[in-house]
Amino acid sequence: MSPSEFVQQLVNALSLGSIYAVLALGLSMVYGILGMLNFAYGELVTIAGYTMLFLTTETDAPFILVALGGVAAAGLASVLMELVAFRPLRNASFVSLLFTSFAVAQLIQGAFRQAVSVRARGVPVPALFDEALDLGPVRISVLSIITASIGAIALVSLTQFMKRSRAGLSMRAAAQDFTTARLNGVRANRVISLAFLISGLLAGIAGVLWIARTTSVNPATGFVPVVQAFIASVIGGLGNLRGAVLGGFFLGTLEVFLQATLPGSLLPYAQATALLIVVAVLYVRPQGLFGQRAVT
């Protein structure tokens, strides 16, 4: 790999990595507060996608509004999902909640199959996204730069929110010790709704970036993102927000560089190879690369 190729791949890795990081963060956020894995999380990406499809076909809104609409829809859907499906099961077991989230995922997918179509629909994106910048010998796609920048902005804003705001402090306290946080006046319902809102907004941001890459949406669009988010957060140590971000970048980098370096005949196995490496990592460090053992 030549140095200029390496720089190009590095930007691609940062771009894909930031999508995974944002995705993993949203999944980890809810896990950190509630100890539940929300497998309907991928459907929030799908909802962002269909909202974008609707807004581009039914209105003349500029793409920026279309994108914001997708993010808002995912955030709203996430809060509603918790209210309707998970809140009635507040003290249910991990497994009950896991299965409930699978059911929610199936319901949403079914609704899109019935209401729209089983087949993929194209989502038009600005032509700018296809262009590339020539920086000397290095050619970098505009979409990669935009993706990495938006990912960085999302991660920095969330970090600041968690660090500086009272609501962020309440969430960090609740993630460490939910009962003690309540004994200090942190409102359980409010902090859980907020966690789902942030989780949904992150899924929406990642969803818009995902759709901008794939330029289409179908009822199963959310499957790959939720699996990647899960893998990235497990690599980072489930529930550990910093770990989720690092796990996302690790997974993105791994995929991009395997794509770039594997011989042609092995390319179809790039994803499988990445997963094998993840399994190997977890074999050595079951608590994840950055997780501490037994956080209580």
Added chain:
Amino acid sequence: MSDVAGNGTAPERGDGAPLLSVDSLRVTYGAVTALRDVSLDVRAGEIVAALGPNGAGKTTLLRTIAGVLKPQAGAITFRGSPLSGSAPEAVVGRGIALVPEGRHIFPGLTVEENLLVGGTTRSERDEVRRDADGWLARFPILGERRSQLAGTLSGGEQQQLAIARALMGRPTMLLLDEPSLGLAPIVVDRIFALISELRDDGVTILLVEQNVHRALAVADRAVVLSVGEVVASGPAESLAEGDLERSYLGIGRKG
């Protein structure tokens, strides 16, 4: 023999209706009854100690008042209106703060952040910060470690932090669960000195303690629990040693 209603102690406080009233409380964990028919009153400004051996139900009593556990039967009344069935965040909002057994500070938050979480129920952000600075000045050891993660503190420092955190909500009443547990004697001295200072500040305290002599020395009144029942109660200084021994030997009977 001591009687139930704690009359006659400290005339300057304890007059009028009780601040907190627990009436015929019954709490069960599945098939196990942790509290049966427990009644007690705490009057404004006094320290009441709840004593008794392990498993007597002391911690259950505090956790039920704080809203963590739901009673099967009975009533808890605070300032004349019912409290039982309220969520923990509602109870602390009404002015009752629990300092839990084992301290339960937030290990991954800094000392200062722990205090700020304690001020969650209050809306005035600047005032909350000022109070936090006040506690950091009152406990210089915490002040020195204000930006340090609370998980790195010693047990005694964590206990001071847990109490200060509870006081950040400016509670009317403090529930203290085993504040001296696992601490060195010199640290225990400091904690009990703090408890009397808090009473002088006007905070009403319900204190659960295994260290009977220390608890009776600081308390105005005491109740003795044994296997989920109140077996004795009365002014701290007159509570007969015999009552305590009987309960600690597990041969308690209704007082």
